[in-house]
Amino acid sequence: MQTLPGVNPENxxxxxxxxxxxxxxxxxxxxxxxxxxxPMAILLVYSFCSRDDLGRVVFSFTWSNYARVFDPIYLQxxxxxxxxxxxxxxxxxxxxxxxxxxxxxxxxAVRNRLLLLVMIPFWTSFLIRTYAWITILxxxxxxxxxxxxxxxxxAPLEMLYTxxxxxxxxxxxxxxxxxxxxxGSAEKLDNALVDAAHDLGAGPVRAFSEVxxxxxxxxxxxxxxxxxxxxxxxxxxxDLMGGAKVAMIGNVIQNQFTKxxxxxxxxxxxxxxxxxxxxxxxxxxxxxxxxxx
Amino acid sequence: MPAPIAKRPLLPTGLRLLNWSLGAWTALVFLFLYLxxxxxxxxxxxxxxxNVVWEGFTFKWYAALVENxxxxxxxxxxxxxxxxxxxxxxxxxxxxxWLLHRYRxxxxxxxxxxxCIPMIMPExxxxxxxxxxxxVSQLELGFTTVILSHVTFCFPFVLVAVQxxxxxxxxxxxxxxxxxxxxPLKAFLLVIMPCLLPAVISGGLMAFTLSLDEYIxxxxxxxxxxxxxxxxVFGLARKGLNPMLNAMSAVFIVTTIAFVLFSEYLRRLAxx
Numbered sequence: 410m411q412t413l414p415g416v417n418p419e420n421x422x423x424x425x426x427x428x429x430x431x432x433x434x435x436x437x438x439x440x441x442x443x444x445x446x447x448p449m450a451i452l453l454v455y456s457f458c459s460r461d462d463l464g465r466v467v468f469s470f471t472w473s474n475y476a477r478v479f480d481p482i483y484l485q486x487x488x489x490x491x492x493x494x495x496x497x498x499x500x501x502x503x504x505x506x507x508x509x510x511x512x513x514x515x516x517x518a519v520r521n522r523l524l525l526l527v528m529i530p531f532w533t534s535f536l537i538r539t540y541a542w543i544t545i546l547x548x549x550x551x552x553x554x555x556x557x558x559x560x561x562x563x564a565p566l567e568m569l570y571t572x573x574x575x576x577x578x579x580x581x582x583x584x585x586x587x588x589x590x591x592x593g594s595a596e597k598l599d600n601a602l603v604d605a606a607h608d609l610g611a612g613p614v615r616a617f618s619e620v621x622x623x624x625x626x627x628x629x630x631x632x633x634x635x636x637x638x639x640x641x642x643x644x645x646x647x648d649l650m651g652g653a654k655v656a657m658i659g660n661v662i663q664n665q666f667t668k669x670x671x672x673x674x675x676x677x678x679x680x681x682x683x684x685x686x687x688x689x690x691x692x693x694x695x696x697x698x699x700x701x702x
Numbered sequence: 703m704p705a706p707i708a709k710r711p712l713l714p715t716g717l718r719l720l721n722w723s724l725g726a727w728t729a730l731v732f733l734f735l736y737l738x739x740x741x742x743x744x745x746x747x748x749x750x751x752x753n754v755v756w757e758g759f760t761f762k763w764y765a766a767l768v769e770n771x772x773x774x775x776x777x778x779x780x781x782x783x784x785x786x787x788x789x790x791x792x793x794x795x796x797x798x799x800w801l802l803h804r805y806r807x808x809x810x811x812x813x814x815x816x817x818c819i820p821m822i823m824p825e826x827x828x829x830x831x832x833x834x835x836x837x838v839s840q841l842e843l844g845f846t847t848v849i850l851s852h853v854t855f856c857f858p859f860v861l862v863a864v865q866x867x868x869x870x871x872x873x874x875x876x877x878x879x880x881x882x883x884x885x886p887l888k889a890f891l892l893v894i895m896p897c898l899l900p901a902v903i904s905g906g907l908m909a910f911t912l913s914l915d916e917y918i919x920x921x922x923x924x925x926x927x928x929x930x931x932x933x934x935v936f937g938l939a940r941k942g943l944n945p946m947l948n949a950m951s952a953v954f955i956v957t958t959i960a961f962v963l964f965s966e967y968l969r970r971l972a973x974x
Contacts, residue, residue: 423873426805434807437798437857441816444854445823448831455834508731511724523728525966530735533958534915536932537951540939541738544745547943551741554755584735613720634822642826645917649939659826666830666922676834679827686824 449683455676464670474677483661483678490658491685493572494640497579501587501636502629504580509591509628510621514600524592531585539578539649546574546650570652578650579640586639587632594628630693638686658682739955746948763949770946776934783845783930784913787852791909794853795860796902800890802861803868804876820855821862828855829922836923843925851923852916856909863905867898867972900972904965911961 426434459471477483512523530538545551546568553565568574602624606616622629644659651657658678665675749758767773798817807813820828832854836847875897879889895902917932924930938947 423804423806426801426807430801430805430807433797434801434805434813437794437801438813438816440794440854440857441820444832444835444850445816445819445828448828448835451834451838452827452831504727504731504734507724508728511728514721514724521966525962526732527735528962528966529955529959530739532911532915532962533739533955534917534932534935536915536917536935536939537742537954538738540935540947540951541742543939544742544943544948545738549943551745581734581738584731588731607717613716638822638824642824643918644826645936649936662826662830663921666833672834675830679830682824683827686827690822 452676452679455673456680458673458676460671460673464672466672474674475681477674478677478681486656486661487658487681489655490641493575493579493657494637496576497583497640498587498633498637500576500580501584502632505584505587505632506591506625506629509588510595510625512588513592513595513598520596527585527588527592531589535582536645536649538581539646542574542578542581543569543649546577569650570654572651572655575647575651575655578646579643582643582646583636583640586635590628590631590635591625592628593631594625598624626696630696633693634690638689641685642682742948743952743955746945746952748945751945763945764953766946767949767953773931773934773946773950776929776931779845779928780914780931783848783852783928784910786849787856787913788906788910790849790853791857791860792902792906795857795905795909796864796898798857799861799864799868800894800898803865817858817861821858825855825916825918826922829919832919833922843923845928847923847925848920848928848930851919852913855916855919856912859908859912860902860905863908864898864901867901871897900968904968904972907961907965911958 454468455466456474457470457472459467459469459473461467478487512520512527515523543550547553548565548567548569550569552568553562556562557565598621602620603616606620611619641657642659642662644657644663647655647657647660662675662678662682665671665678669675746763747759747761748756749760749762750756801807802810802813828851832847832851833843836843841847871894875893876886876889879893880886884892915932916930917936920930920933924933935947935950938944
């Protein structure tokens with residue numbers, strides 16, 4: 410799963426499918442239509458519905474759910490989610506890019522070993538990795554105990570359930586998702602190009618901004634997409650590390666489907682989030698095309 | 703056999719310094735990634751319930767794990783769901799990858815995009831949209847709905863893994879089998895399938911791990927009687943420190959390491 414796939418490679422032996430070819434592919438297409446396309450369509454319909462006093466959905470057209478998204482309270486939550494996700498992405502990029510680059514520049518044997526070291530946290534459940542930080546940051550946790558023993562602080566600090574804790578949790582969960590795609594495109598980059606830039610008189614900064622960045626852009630794009638978008642909607646980490654204090658858009662959406670039982674409003678938030686995702690995707694694509702020309 | 707040491711060109715001091723700091727930075731990143739996991743595993747062997755002060759070595763938390771009924775039943779549910787989801791994902795993903803490779807479908811590009819959507823779509827959106835779908839179609843939330851949801855985001859990963867393997871496959875292989883009188887089904891099962899097997903297995907492992915770890919989509923699409931392990935873990939982690947959870951995490955981390963190593967072994971086998 411390191412790289413997002415392109416379109417079917419031109420297989421010169423591929424031929425036009427007959428009826429049998431289509432029938433065999435049909436289950437997969439039907440599955441995708443049933444469980445990806447149809448749910449999104451229903452979500453869209455729901456976002457224009459209203460609900461009665463009992464929380465049941467009433468099929469009458471209204472814009473009010475979307476109007477409510479732009480209520481200052483929810484705009485603030487949305488803004489905070491985007492901000493936290495952006496900071497998480499920036500930290501992951503700053504930490505992960507040099508690491509991904511460095512790993513890609515090693516000899517094959519070393520490279521594979523280092524890559525395995527990234528794969529292990531990548532495939533370890535994020536809940537378990539979040540719990541690891543809880544044991545460290547909790548008021549009776551490891552960090553407080555260490556600081557107390559060292560007499561650096563007089564009383565335990567409240568470290569969990571703060572915005573900083575949420576950031577730590579998000580960065581820790583998503584860092585491998587940045588390193589792997591950056592590595593993927595850095596590995597494909599021909600070292601001779603960087604050398605050529607140096608030979609032609611480019612300093613490290615210029616070589617970096619005019620050769621390395623454009624050539625590793627697909628990896629950066631994939632990394633940003635894999636970190637930024639999930640981080641906006643993440644509610645489990647924000648719940649565990651932020652308590653109820655730091656509400657994110659994901660928490661609000663989840664709430665609409667559980668406690669608040671306002672599905673149409675939750676659906677509208679979901680649609681807005683999807684639009685945000687599509688916009689991010691298009692912006693990265695557009696920037697990528699510009700970087701290549 | 704030691705690899706021959708490549709003669710490196712002498713780098714200018716500035717670049718060597720840069721290279722050295724990149725290495726140091728990478729080491730720090732690995733420290734950041736592994737220190738919390740190491741601490742977690744370390745304290746799973748601690749006698750003290752409070753996790754902080756080291757009081758002595760014990761296996762009792764692991765023993766407690768085996769006797770914890772809610773955890774065990776959640777594990778059983780998770781394994782059932784992951785196993786069924788994996789089998790279905792491998793079936794749909796492998797057949798899909800092969801068909802998309804073998805035929806030039808009209809709308810092939812759109813089909814490929816559609817396949818990729820569940821992989822990159824925000825999980826929460828997928829979760830709520832499936833919840834609404836299941837409610838509208840009056841399916842009761844439980845094993846069926848979770849498995850349907852898990853297959854939806856797992857099979858694309860299998861498909862992509864198999865597709866990557868098909869890239870490197872000699873297209874004449876199937877033709878040769880057909881020329882020698884094999885039916886298309888026989889050619890697929892006896893000639894193509896053995897070549898794809900490493901990719902199919904590593905795709906399957908991926909699907910299994912993804913399903914086993916999935917929390918967000920599960921929360922929305924699961925009923926009460928089929929609670930999964932991640933749901934149980936979330937509940938425990940929310941309550942606070944619990945050495946038993948450390949022990950369970952350690953078991954999971956070791957399993958993950960085994961899976962990753964096995965996958966890597968398969969990848970090397972396929973690359974040969």
